[in-house]
Amino acid sequence: EAGVAQSPRYKIIEKRQSVAFWCNPISGHATLYWYQQILGQGPKLLIQFQNNGVVDDSQLPKDRFSAERLKGVDSTLKIQPAKLEDSAVYLCASSPMSQETQYFGPGTRLLVL
C-alpha cells in the first residue's frame, strides 16, 4: 500500500513570497490533516478535512494560510504572504476515519529568509 505523498520536500523562499504544498493521502482515507512542526516542538494541527469538508481549522492563521481538498482526495496548503516564523516542517497525514490511526507523509521543510 502506497503511503502519504508530499511535495516538494524542501522549499526556500523570501519573506512576503507565496508557497504551496501538495499532499496525496492513502487511497480510500476519508480524513486528511495538515500539521505545522516548528523545530523542537511537536506537530500542531492546522486543518482537518473529512472528505472535502473542513471539520477543524481553529489553529489555521486564516489571514495568510489557506487549504483545499478538491474531490475529497488530494490537498494543497498555501501560504501568502510568508513570514519568517512560518519556517517549519509541514506534515500531511491521513486516516480511514477521524478516530483511527493517522499515517504521516515525509513532510515539506520550509525555510523563509
Next chain:
Amino acid sequence: KQEVTQIPAALSVPEGENLVLNCSFTDSAIYNLQWFRQDPGKGLTSLLLIQSSQREQTSGRLNASLDKSSGRSTLYIAASQPGDSATYLCAPRSGTSYGKLTFGQGTILTVHP
C-alpha cells in the same frame, strides 16, 4: 484546551537498557492515545494506539500503558538498541467526534552501542 507534557526531554542510554518515557495530559476526556516515532528529517510513524478503555498495549519490545483518570501514559522500551534512537511523541486524541490529536514536544532518545 489539551496540554501535553513529555518527560524527559532527552535521554541517552547504553544499548540493552530498559527505558520508560512519560507523557502527561491535562484533559482526561480522551478517545485514545497514540505513540509515534520520528526519525530526523522524516515524518511520524505510529507505534502504538491505546484505546481509552484499555490499560496496556504491546508491540514487540514496546509496551504502552494508559491511566486516563490521572492523565498519564508511559512507553516502555525493553532491551534498547541503537536503532531505537529517534524522537518519541505521544498524542492523546480528544473525545469529540472529529478526534483531534494534540502532541507533546517529544523525548529525544539516543541509544549508544
